[in-house]
Amino acid sequence: MEKGVCFTGIPSAEELAKAPGVPARSEMNKGPVAVIECVQEIPCNPCEAACPSGAITVGSDITKLPVLDAEKCIGCGNCLAHCPGLAITLVNVNYSETEAAVSFPFEYLPLPKVGDEVNAVNRGGEAVCKGNVLSVRMPQSYKQTCIVTIAIPKKYVEDVRSMELPIKRALPEPAAKKEIDKSSLICRCEELTQADIEKAIEEGATTLDGVKKHSRAGMGLCQGKSCERLVARIIAEKTGQKVENLLPATHRPPVRPIRLKVVDDDADIE
Amino acid sequence: MEITEELRIKNHPILQEPEVQKEVTIFYNGEPVKAYEGEPISAALMAAGIRTFRRTVRRNEPRGVFCAIGRCTDCMMVVDGRPNTRTCMTMVQDGMRIEPQFGFGK
Numbered sequence: 001m002e003k004g005v006c007f008t009g010i011p012s013a014e015e016l017a018k019a020p021g022v023p024a025r026s027e028m029n030k031g032p033v034a035v036i037e038c039v040q041e042i043p044c045n046p047c048e049a050a051c052p053s054g055a056i057t058v059g060s061d062i063t064k065l066p067v068l069d070a071e072k073c074i075g076c077g078n079c080l081a082h083c084p085g086l087a088i089t090l091v092n093v094n095y096s097e098t099e100a101a102v103s104f105p106f107e108y109l110p111l112p113k114v115g116d117e118v119n120a121v122n123r124g125g126e127a128v129c130k131g132n133v134l135s136v137r138m139p140q141s142y143k144q145t146c147i148v149t150i151a152i153p154k155k156y157v158e159d160v161r162s163m164e165l166p167i168k169r170a171l172p173e174p175a176a177k178k179e180i181d182k183s184s185l186i187c188r189c190e191e192l193t194q195a196d197i198e199k200a201i202e203e204g205a206t207t208l209d210g211v212k213k214h215s216r217a218g219m220g221l222c223q224g225k226s227c228e229r230l231v232a233r234i235i236a237e238k239t240g241q242k243v244e245n246l247l248p249a250t251h252r253p254p255v256r257p258i259r260l261k262v263v264d265d266d267a268d269i270e
Numbered sequence: 271m272e273i274t275e276e277l278r279i280k281n282h283p284i285l286q287e288p289e290v291q292k293e294v295t296i297f298y299n300g301e302p303v304k305a306y307e308g309e310p311i312s313a314a315l316m317a318a319g320i321r322t323f324r325r326t327v328r329r330n331e332p333r334g335v336f337c338a339i340g341r342c343t344d345c346m347m348v349v350d351g352r353p354n355t356r357t358c359m360t361m362v363q364d365g366m367r368i369e370p371q372f373g374f375g376k
Contacts, residue, residue, distance in 0.1 A: 107283045146283075189342075221346070256340075257343075
């Protein structure tokens with residue numbers, strides 16, 4: 001399986017190594033420092049404004065990744081609460097002789113209490129070791145984002161980035177993942193299955209409009225909003241075309257259903 | 271009717287406690303259903319344990335909330351006599367009469 005945020009939601013080691021917001025281990029060893037694990041170029045820069053010491057730079061091109069100047073970082077943790085992607089942690093490698101302290105944003109209920117023993121988890125949410133809650137802070141300027149700090153054995157400092165919920169919630173068992181099969185519904189409005197779409201392609205349709213005219217996929221109430229991409233993917237798989245060359249299908253207004261009365265006062269049906 | 275009031279969010283880690291809205295009554299197949307001003311019809315019905323909003327024309331399959339953002343049209347019902355109303359996008363009003371829809375509705 002391919003790695004990285006695009007595929008797993010978890011930044012890979014390669015992505016982190018390239019991220020300009022992640023300080024080198026030598027910098028981390030000097031004291032508490034922000035670790036900005038921001039690896040996707042999206043238009044976002046609240047971290048830059050949140051930093052009181054000017055250690056974070058995104059610049060005027062706001063799709064650029066944040067660059068951390070570890071020398072300037074004072075380890076205040078303000079950026080943690082302001083990153084909408086919860087991508088920043090504060091790492092203090094030298095919390096004690098044997099322990100490191102990791103601070104992270106925690107937007108779940110219930111919040112832990114100081115002194116609690118919790119399961120510290122890695123970027124993928126898997127428990128890696130026990131941690132002790134050192135502080136739970138939510139000043140008004142954090143706008144409801146809570147920053148939790150836990151102490152963990154020093155050797156896990158590269159891995160631990162959050163914690164498990166302090167209580168086990170009775171969550172429903174996740175339903176077994178069902179692979180798409182011939183009977184899977186593709187166009188919900190016209191009630192067409194994978195088999196119906198495949199049949200249209202086998203009978204000669206090679207475009208979204210072709211499949212639509214053949215099978216009615218996309219002609220229902222939602223006008224293809226739910227099925228267009230699924231149909232494009234099936235055509236791409238069956239005919240060897242690229243999905244991006246198939247999209248979009250021909251669109252005609254209105255973009256959402258309206259009553260006929262809107263365009264004609266005399267229309268005698270709604 | 272199974273009542274699943276706990277579906278309503280009472281405490282949210284970011285949004286905090288929601289403001290208490292005025293309680294209103296809507297009618298599902300003539301039966302009163304408790305709702306709060308400012309919430310969509312679909313939210314009130316789901317909180318009241320109602321999951322099937324309509325049935326489809328070809329396979330007679332049950333449909334309910336799917337996308338919940340007004341795109342998929344799966345949650346359409348007959349609202350105050352008007353069919354094909356997206357209940358996830360239509361806010362409740364006191365006294366509204368909601369009926370499940372079959373097929374394209376009448």
